[in-house]
Amino acid sequence: MKKRSFLIGAALAAAGAPLLAQTAYPARPIRLVVPFPAGGATDIFARAVSQKLGEKLGGSVVVDNKPGAGGTIGSDIAAKAPADGYTLLLATSSTHAIAPSFGAKLPYDPVADFTPIAHVGNAPSIMVVPNSAPAKNVKEWIAYARANPGKLNYGSSGNGTIVHLTAEYFKAQSDLFIVHIPYRGTALAMPDLISGKLDLIFDSLPSALPHVKEGRVKALAITTRKRSALLPDLPAIAETVPDFESNTWFGLYGPKGMPADLVARIGNGVNQALQEADVKDRLARLGIEPVGGTPQQFAAMAEADRAKWKKIIIDRKIAAE
Template identity: 45%
Template sequence: MTPQPHTTIRNPRRRLALNLAGAACMVAALAAPLAAQAQAQAWPTKPIRVVVNFPPGGAADQLARLVGQPLSEALGQPVVVENRGGANGNIGGEVVARAPADGYTLLMSSGGMVSVNPHLYEKMPFDPAKDLVPVAAAARVLVYLVIRPELPPKNIQEFIAYLKARPGKLSYGSPGVGSSPHLAGEMFKSQTGTFATHVPYRGAAPALQDLLAGQIDYYFDPGIALQQVKAGKLRLLAVGSPQRSPLFPDVPTLAEAGLKGFDADTVFGFYAPAGTPAPVIARLNTEINKVLALPMVKERIQQLGGEAAPGTPAAFHDRAMADSTRFGTIIKERGIKAD
């Protein structure tokens, strides 16, 4: 084969144009990371909206407001909390998934929207695994089995026996189908061989109000009922977590009561629209972790019955995927479907 001769650009103007084009590409490549860094340094320049995908008064709402104030001080901009409840978190989740990916709209949600909802709904209006990115975990939320004090059982063993003797005659509430308290109730019925009627509500606070009013008999509480327990208005029988709560060290876990491996904990945290610049996610993660380390924030989360859960976005994602496997099993076993 005859070698091809080297091509020489003889037109000086064309050669100059090609050189300038090449130089422009190099400048653009070098400028991209600098632009991202500059964007992160400039951000934020206006208020940040935190959408809570559950009604006011629940664990997600309280955590958003607890973290929001010190986060606002750290970022130098207002953090405005907006409640958009419904569809087990899907409505608020979609609002954020469709928002501009600029760091000015965040989601505070239970982990269930990512780990549970895809198992409940045949079709969701968005894909939480693709349309949202984890920013920072806020708290590990425990669930507490509480009952009306008028009921005779004084401990968990007596309560299980009481339920078994009255199949279908008692009812329990939850913040909604597929919520962690609902799944805790189904795990409890599955492992104890009992049956009670599930009454779903639009949030944890309405369920608690009906429990206090005697409209339902028991409830797996995500922490908002603990003040009522301390006041003697409700009776706490057990904790649905692998470990006892430091608030109630004498109250056994359900695992200790014989329900092997019982774990209904979930991790609540912050998400952002997919495509949010990585430097902005990193800044948010750093500042939220600093807020969670504040003694008054840690203490308040503990008063709510949870535990502060600082960590990386990757660790938050991994926990959600593990929960998806665990909760997906009970959803399939019990035939749970969204309303």
């Protein structure tokens, strides 16, 4: 009888162990892997939300920068971590949509090796032109470019970057012939845009906005599908070019095989953190729009983004650097 009671007790204890472990989560700091250097946009974004996420989960979230190889090193580290909720990854469209679309062999599979948790935010770009451009809006600029095929150019932050791909997407959707001039970063290209040596750049909102506000260049439109709450008076390109959209997105992943209840708990924490006024304010100053939503919505968005960029890369015969 004593033996039977012992076995029943042991079985009940074992059955309750996962529940107890879940209740105790997080019992130690959660590592948020950022696959880019400290001080960059992704790192700043991670630090803007990590403290609040830790508060919502009842613990702490520690940012761990693992840069290198365009974000693939840190992504691979996160992919190979235990699926216990103590290692998360702040991925971007670069690591999980653009890089996989080039067909290069990556150390991870962007779908099979990760558990999607939440679409955290979007960083749109602005279509900026020199003040000397004879166009006041997107429609006029397209007409101007069509009247001068091959005579206009655009700058980018390098082959295969989101800046390059956004311009090629715009060209494809608008049926334009404009010449690509790659730079090592849009900061190096901006002086040539200001002087009129360049005709167009799709620069990130936080990078381009100071030049726009100081009157050095003109902003014609934003790359979000609808007008952005960050710049409500700036038209969306989609108002002229139907369905046009290009964002650098940020999303939270865990390693593959994370339990659904743990994913839901972390996802709820993210969604709650993004609703906090101080988080919204910090993200607005970074030029980032909070998103949130379910893991299913995040996975669907990422898959659609991969398909879009893969088509552009193939159709436009784009090679990465």
